[in-house]
Amino acid sequence: MPTWRGIIEEYREFLPVTDKTPIVTFGEGNTPLIFAKNLSKETECEVYLKFEGANPTGSFKDRGMCMAITKTVEKGFKAVICASTGNTSASAAAYAARAGLDCIVIIPKGKIALGKLSQAIMHGAKVFEVDGNFDQALELVVKMGEKYPIDIVNSINPFRIEGQKTGAFEIVNQLNGRVPDYHFIPVGNAGNITAYWKGYKEYKDKGKIKSLPKMMGFQAAGSAPIVLGHPIEKPETIATAIRIGNPASWKQAEAARDESCGTIDMVTDDEILESYRYLPSKEGIFCEPASAASVAGLKKTFKAGKLKKGSLVICILTGHGLKDPDCAINQGAKTYKVPCKVEAIVKELGY
Ligand code: AN7
Secondary structure, eight states, X not given: OOSOOOHHHXXXXXXXXXXXXXXXXXXXXXXXXXXXXXXXXXXXXXEEEEEGGGSTTSBTHHHHHXXXXXXXXXXXXXXXXXXXXXXXXXXXXHHHHXXXXXXXXXXXXXXXXXXXXXXXXXXXXEEEEESSOHHHHHHHHXXXXXXXXXXXXXXXXXXXXXXXXXXXXXXXXXXXXXXXXXXXXXXXSSHHHHHHHHHHHHHHHXXXXXXXXXXXXXXXXXXXXXXXXXXXXXXXXXXXXXOOSSOTTHHHHHHHHHHTTOEEEEEOHHHHHHHHHHIIIIISOOBOHHHHHHHHHHHHHHHTTOSOTXXXXXXXXXXXGGGOHHHHHTXXXXXOOOXXXXXXXXXXXXX
């Protein structure tokens, strides 16, 4: 038996399972909580990065998908469906393949990072690219779910939130019971901020912690419905994962913000890209553009003088940098094309 048994076995008492529940797992969770030396110095805080890109399919979605697909099997469905900006589809396709379920994926045409699309395809999902954005794709999925015996595994499925809340338990455990003062997180469809807040509150209710973090959600400026207070009909951002104009968990995200005395704010694509380049080059951690929104949010909050010095800070890095190789290559870093000769290399190095 592996020492880490996946989120359901590890947090069984907090999850809706019985001894008979047929668990579908890849051993997800237990992702690294990494001290960020340079970022800590820069922001005068103690900053840790929760690297959710280290999950089996490369994003935080595996926590929720483990729980959702486990319940799909328990309920007796033979097929699942999701709308996705990419990561949900990659995770759904993988867990469905493992459980022997059909997987139907609806994605906005041309707006999915290549790594994610290749995962959904290789895991055998039926992938439909539609003329429309994520919000329209999700509406279509809801209609399909109402009409056919297909289980919806978007975060409107409450089991997704249940699985994802385990991230909060893990952070507290990895900090030996300390509670972050601030929890920075990207916000798209707003399921993850909802889930983390639920997790922290449940740990407090169980007496495992005494305080709660401020929830600091960040949307991309071109896709910031919660910040602006109205749905965005044509959301745009380089961070395609959070290119969402009408989040399903809008109200829950506002509740997390208000109950925790936190904020939901936005960062520009330029700010996102600055952190996207900063993390791999200065901290050695490569995340996808949407994930960098949490760190961009931290930097913005620090610069605005709104961060209490010496605070314990968590930034969630939701997905791996390898998910979106195009965005990385487009950052303009050059390679050196040289003859295969020592002298040619040395010349470029200036030795
Ligand atoms: C890397 O895959 O919505 O606020 O369909 O992939 O819980 O939606 C992805 C969302 C942040 C936002 N970071 O989380 C999908 C999808 C990454 C993501 C988010 C997503 P939510």
